[in-house]
Amino acid sequence: MTSPRVxxxxxxxxxxxxxxxxxxxGVRAIVIDEGRRDGGxxxxxxxxxxxxxxxxxxxxxxxxxxxxxxGFDALRAQIDYRAETLAWNVTAGQIHTVHAPSxxxxxxxxxxxxxxxxxxxxxxxxxxxxxxxxxxxxxxxxALKAQACAIGSRVVFMGSGPLLYLVAAQYVKAGxxxxxxxxxxxxxxxxxxxxxxxxxxxxxLRGLALKxxxxxxxxxxxxxxxxxxxxxxxDGGVSRVVARDxxxxxxxxxxxxxxxxxxxxxxxxLADLARCEFAFEPLSRQWLxxxxxxxxxxxxxxxxxxxxxxxxxxxxxxxxxxxAALAALHDLDHAHGRTLFAAERISLQRTLATMNGFxxxxxxxxxxxxxxxxxxxxxxxxxxxxAVTAGELRRSVFEFGSQxxxxxxxxxxVGMGRCQGRYCGHAAAEIVxxxxxxxxxxxxxxxxxxxVKPLMMSAxxxx
Amino acid sequence: xxxxxxEHGSGGRFVRLAETERPTLRLVIDGAPATALEGDxxxxxxxxxxxxxxxxEFGDGTRAGFCLMGACQDCWVWDEAGQRLRACSxxxxxxxxxRTTPPASLWPVTPEVAARERGEVFR
Numbered sequence: 001m002t003s004p005r006v007x008x009x010x011x012x013x014x015x016x017x018x019x020x021x022x023x024x025x026g027v028r029a030i031v032i033d034e035g036r037r038d039g040g041x042x043x044x045x046x047x048x049x050x051x052x053x054x055x056x057x058x059x060x061x062x063x064x065x066x067x068x069x070x071g072f073d074a075l076r077a078q079i080d081y082r083a084e085t086l087a088w089n090v091t092a093g094q095i096h097t098v099h100a101p102s103x104x105x106x107x108x109x110x111x112x113x114x115x116x117x118x119x120x121x122x123x124x125x126x127x128x129x130x131x132x133x134x135x136x137x138x139x140x141x142x143a144l145k146a147q148a149c150a151i152g153s154r155v156v157f158m159g160s161g162p163l164l165y166l167v168a169a170q171y172v173k174a175g176x177x178x179x180x181x182x183x184x185x186x187x188x189x190x191x192x193x194x195x196x197x198x199x200x201x202x203x204x205l206r207g208l209a210l211k212x213x214x215x216x217x218x219x220x221x222x223x224x225x226x227x228x229x230x231x232x233x234x235d236g237g238v239s240r241v242v243a244r245d246x247x248x249x250x251x252x253x254x255x256x257x258x259x260x261x262x263x264x265x266x267x268x269x270l271a272d273l274a275r276c277e278f279a280f281e282p283l284s285r286q287w288l289x290x291x292x293x294x295x296x297x298x299x300x301x302x303x304x305x306x307x308x309x310x311x312x313x314x315x316x317x318x319x320x321x322x323x324a325a326l327a328a329l330h331d332l333d334h335a336h337g338r339t340l341f342a343a344e345r346i347s348l349q350r351t352l353a354t355m356n357g358f359x360x361x362x363x364x365x366x367x368x369x370x371x372x373x374x375x376x377x378x379x380x381x382x383x384x385x386x387a388v389t390a391g392e393l394r395r396s397v398f399e400f401g402s403q404x405x406x407x408x409x410x411x412x413x414v415g416m417g418r419c420q421g422r423y424c425g426h427a428a429a430e431i432v433x434x435x436x437x438x439x440x441x442x443x444x445x446x447x448x449x450x451x452v453k454p455l456m457m458s459a460x461x462x463x
Numbered sequence: 464x465x466x467x468x469x470e471h472g473s474g475g476r477f478v479r480l481a482e483t484e485r486p487t488l489r490l491v492i493d494g495a496p497a498t499a500l501e502g503d504x505x506x507x508x509x510x511x512x513x514x515x516x517x518x519x520e521f522g523d524g525t526r527a528g529f530c531l532m533g534a535c536q537d538c539w540v541w542d543e544a545g546q547r548l549r550a551c552s553x554x555x556x557x558x559x560x561x562r563t564t565p566p567a568s569l570w571p572v573t574p575e576v577a578a579r580e581r582g583e584v585f586r
Contacts (some may be wrong), residue, residue, distance in 0.1 A: 034533060036554075041532055047502035047554070050482050084552075100552070120534045132515050132527035133476065139531035147507045148482035174480045234524025237476070237514055257476070267534075384529065384537065387521035418536035423529070454536060456547065 003027055004332045006325075007095055007108055009087045009270060010116035012040020013314045014306025014321030016072045018114045021325035023078045025337045030080040030108060032087045032097055038072040040118055041138060042314045044146050045069060057145055059170070060206060064314065089450035090274040093301070096450075103458050112301050112328035115270050116321055117308035121261040122286075123423045124184075124372055126158070127380040128230030129260060130387060132237030136423075137261030141167045150176035152257025156241045158182040158227060160366040161263035165210040172217045180220040180253045182243050184262070184372070187223035189365030196361020199354050222251070227372065230258055262368055265426060267308045272448035274302045280441040283363045284311070285370055286426060287445040293349050295324030296331075303328050316355030323348040373427040374434030382431065383424045385417020390431055397435040404444050408432045418454055421446040475511040476527055490559040499555040506531065506538050506550035509563070516540065516550055517563045541565055 004027060008018050011033035022029040037045045043065040046052065058065040075081075082097065089096040095113060098105045121136035128134075135143075135151050137159060143149045150171060156179045157168045168181045189197065197204045214221050224246030231240035242252045263284075271289040272278070276297040278287045288310065295303045305324035306317035326344060329337020376382070378391030396402040396411035405428060408414065414428045415421035421428070425446045433440040485500040490508060499508035506528050509516050515525035516538050528538035531551045538550035542559070545566045578584065 036552075046482075049485050049502045051484075052481060120530065120532065130519070130523055130526075132525040134529065136530050136535075139529060142531040143477065143507075144480070147477075147502075147504060149477040149479055149507055149511070152476060153478050176478065176480060235515075237525060237527060381523065384535070387519060387523040418539075419530075419534060422534050453533070458546075 004111040004329075004334065005109055006030070006112045006114065006328060006332075007032065007110040008114045008116060008325075009095070010040065010118055010306065010308070011035060011038035011072065011081070011083075012042060012116060012118050012306060012317060013068060014116035014118075014308075014317035014324075015040070015114075016068055016075075017318045017321035018116060018305060018325035019075055019079050020071055021322050021329070021337075021340070023075050025329050025334055025340065027329070027334070027337075028078060028080065030082065032085050032095070033081065033083050034086055034100075036084055038081075038083075039065070039069060041142070043068050044142065046146055046148075050148065052148070061314070064318075068318070086451075086453055086455075087270060088452050088455060090270050090302075095270075098451075098455055103456055110301070111332055112303065113274070114295075114303045114305060114321070114324050114328060115274075115308060116304075116306040116317070116324075117267040117270055119264040119266050119307035119311060120422055121163075122263050122265040122368065122426060123260060124159070124227075124262050124369060125376060125380055125382050125390070125424070125427050126227040126230055126260065127377060128232060128238070129258075130381040130384045131230060131232040131234070133232065133256060134230060134238055134258045134260060137163045137167050137259045140257075140259035141170065144170055144174055144176075148174075150174070150257075151259060152255065153177060154179050154255045155257045155259060156180050156182065156253050156255040157259045158184075158225070158241060158243065159259075159261040159263075160185045160369070161261065162207055162362065162366070163261055163263070164366075165207060165214065167259060168219065169210045169213055172214065172219065178214070178217075178219045179255050180222065180241070181214055182225045182227070182241070182253075183221070183223045183366075184225055184227070184369045185223060185366045186246070189361070193361050193364035196357055196359070196364060199357035199361065203358065220253070222246070225251075263362070263366055264307060264311050265422070266311060267422075269420075269448035269452040271297060271302070271304055271308070273450055273452070274299050276302060276304070278445065282441075283360060285368050285430075285440055293352075294327035294345065295320055296327055301328075301331075310352075310356065310359070312352065312355040312359050316352060316359070319348050319351040319355070323352070368426070370430045370440065373430035376427075376431065382428055383412075383414045383417055385419050385424075386413055388412055388414050388417075393428060393431050394435045397432055402432065403436045403438060403442070405429050405432055405446055406444065408443075409446060415446045420449065420452070476514045477507055477510040479511065488555055488557040488559075490555055490557075490561065493562055493564075501555075503555045504551055505540065505548060505553040505555055505559075505561060508555050509540070509550060509561075515563070
């Protein structure tokens with residue numbers, strides 16, 4: 001039997017562990033990575049010539065980051081690693097890629113495709129968030145981790161989720177000035193959230209310690225806030241964040257940069273283009289591709305792992321990547337792969353169940369504040385790409401009868417800009433649902449379009 | 464509780480916190496000479512010199528990038544040849560020339576533009 005053709009998309013924790021399984025089984029996989037180097041976003045590697053240690057860059061996760069980087073370095077000779085390459089479309093049994101620096105395209109046939117596309121920050125519009133100086137929380141972290149820069153000289157972080165506290169603490173530790181950390185979630189998680197978080201007690205304690213360290217450093221940390229607006233000027237950018245605290249009092253924090261983020265949203269475009277079925281996940285209020293306990297999607301030969309399928313974090317991604325690759329080998333009737341799958345499946349599934357319990361706890365402790373979207377003033381920009389307001393989006397419901405997000409997109413252009421709905425899509429769905437007085441799952445989800453990111457007109461088919 | 468507004472317009476937006484011992488590279492931003500450090504992305508080069516990357520085409524002011532991970536496409540700039548560059552994922556090379564507005568002269572010249580350039584009225 002000839003070796004199966006397996007393509008892995010992504011070289012974060014899930015993609016690296018998937019590739020490792022394939023190498024162990026003697027299958028030479030193609031690994032497509034948009035990054036310049038492996039590691040994904042969470043374990044992003046700094047450029048050559050930078051000298052900070054793993055401990056400085058990744059803190060408590062340094063050992064894991066190092067293990068993943070060394071693990072990948074050891075695979076390099078046995079895989080076809082294509083860095084700086086975008087997988088921009090999936091058709092039946094084929095994936096289409098473009099190498100960003102050269103513009104060269106390729107079409108790759110696959111017997112199994114393992115998509116480990118990761119996630120981006122999940123954003124809630126705040127009036128004024130389209131001004132210069134507003135960044136996602138992930139952006140604030142990348143500036144520090146990959147470029148040793150702070151996004152400003154006085155930073156306010158606002159949103160919810162573990163990354164909010166982690167990035168703020170990393171900024172303080174690196175010597176940046178953090179003016180405030182404003183969390184829309186209440187200070188206490190409630191019993192259901194706490195029960196979930198107790199699936200990983202050590203991680204829960206580390207989170208509490210981060211929050212305590214911020215307070216010790218003199219940073220104002222507020223819970224239960226409602227964002228009001230971000231002040232600034234069209235030329236100068238942001239200058240102040242105004243929010244109501246848990247008691248309803250308006251608080252204002254001068255700053256020259258803002259980091260915003262409400263946990264994560266899965267990058268599901270390739271799964272969508274591969275015609276995988278999706279289901280609405282009520283706890284996080286987002287649509288996710290259906291997968292079975294091993295990572296099989298509803299499309300034969302397409303496997304999904306990591307934060308692009310379930311937001312389990314880096315440790316969960318490593319387990320999911322390994323399991324999905326084992327499932328793929330099993331399904332391809334690969335003898336050694338079948339043996340490994342049988343040996344490891346139960347233990348990997350058990351790990352994923354623990355991670356999922358914690359994920360549910362996070363979703364309850366740091367909820368997506370959907371009511372904020374519904375309450376946005378009409379003049380608030382929802383689509384940053386094209387400066388389309390909440391009022392224009394609501395008009396598509398009230399005047400044109402849109403009760404579905406793709407129709408609302410056609411009328412208002414929200415979701416049609418250059419980010420292709422990544423940063424407005426979830427809030428837009430909430431706004432449309434509230435305006436139409438229907439549950440958010442009834443308004444559907446933005447359909448993914450190829451190319452999943454803008455391509456150059458000059459992209460050349462490579463023979 | 465209200466804090467004074469920060470000063471605008473002077474210096475850069477991003478603040479270097481470490482890794483400042485890298486070799487210096489030269490580049491040109493909108494015709495003005497600038498420097499960067501080896502390993503900098505174009506976005507960092509732009510934002511350690513100024514407070515903006517570009518202006519929104521939709522009239523709502525300046526932009527300075529948003530996601531830094533190649534997802535939002537907010538940080539597009541151009542090289543002299545008119546090639547679009549995503550600043551957050553482009554590494555600075557010595558001698559690089561960038562512009563933060565699209566080079567209009569590279570758009571195909573339509574008949575009415577050609578007429579205007581000749582000082583004629585297009586019919």
